[in-house]
Amino acid sequence: MSAATTAGPRVSLIVIATGRYLSFLEPLLVSARRHVVGLDRVFVLSDLRPPDDPTVQWLPWGHLPWPYPTLLRYRAISAYRRVLEQTDVLLYVDVDMLFVGTFDVSATAGLVAVRHPGFAESSRAQLPYETDVRSRAFVPPELGTVYVAGGVQGGRAGDYLDACELMAEEVQLDLDGGIVPTWHDESVWNAFCARRPPDTLLSVHHCTPEKEVGPETLLVALDKDHDHFREVPHLERARRRLLQQLQRVRAAVVRAVRPAVRVVRR
Structure with a gap:
């Protein structure tokens, strides 16, 4: 069902598709089956049951008002640890994306992050790390040299789930203090990676805005009009x-x- 059918590591996708976003799932699945190396299963966290598919596993998760669907992402993933840890490699992707080239994280060790396409050439001073010193997502000036995308992340199942549990705790501590990081889950992920650099840092070709698609693009972040979903x-x-x-x-x-x-x- 994937770009390579081998006896190698099993790669599973995690997507969150609550409310109207469930309708974005099918194009992503079609593209993932074609391009993700070692794809074994797709875990869908949703308040609605996805269409029947032997490769899709539904993980019930309620629809929340903005910004909680993204801010509580790590809590949602951690809640299903016992299910998710049964695979080898986990890759979270936003549901409004499409794979367009061979995407291979099957041999990764540890965590995987993707360089953010909007800040690949930015200086440290230009990187939008969290600046609120009260937040657990705060990144001091002496830390962080690469800003990573929030919409694509993962790693070996155990390593990524450990990271999600720690980030879920950090988010909850912020919420208990009435603090919301500026860029929500992306701020939290960047703070985590600044303190614990990922084992694999992928290029911007692994998360390219639709308007900037080029011959080396492997994963497209679709425009907000979502014309792709209307074929x-x-x-x-x-x-x-x-x-x-x-x-x-x-x-x-x-x-x-x-x-x-x-x-x-x-």
């Missing part, structure tokens, strides 16, 4: 947007010309 090809979307722009230009020209026409007729 509209990239060129068709571009054509539609161009037509919309032309319609606006034509309407503006008509509005500008109409007064002049009236003057001539008089």
Whole structure:
């Protein structure tokens, strides 16, 4: 079912798809089966039962108001440790993503993080680490040299689940103190990685915004309009947007010309 069917390490995806986001699941599954090396199972945390699929395991999890779906991600994952630790490698990905190239984390040791595409060339001073010294996600200036993406992370099952449990505790301590990190789960993950650098740091090609997709892209973070989920090809979307722009230009020209026409007729 995956990019490579071997007797190697079993790789399992974790996705959170509550509320309307469950409808984003199927395209991700199709792309993962095609491109994720060693894919064995997909764990779906959701308030709704996903479509029947022998490779998908439903882990019930309630839908929460923003920002709790992301902020409590590590609690959700930790709650199902006994189920999740039965695989070899865990990879969390946001559900509004698509794999487009061979994605191989099967041989990883320890934790895996992905360099954030928006800050790959930024100086330390430009990295958006948490600056609230009261927060457990605070990263002091002497720590951290690489800012990582929150939407793709994982590692060996035991190592990643240990990390999730620690981060869940940190988040709860912040919440008990009335503190919410600026970038929620991403701030927490970056603080963790700043103190305990991941064993594997993947390139920005493992998390590329749709508008910046190139020949080396392996995983795409989709635009917010989610046209991919409506099965509209990239060129068709571009054509539609161009037509919309032309319609606006034509309407503006008509509005500008109409007064002049009236003057001539008089």
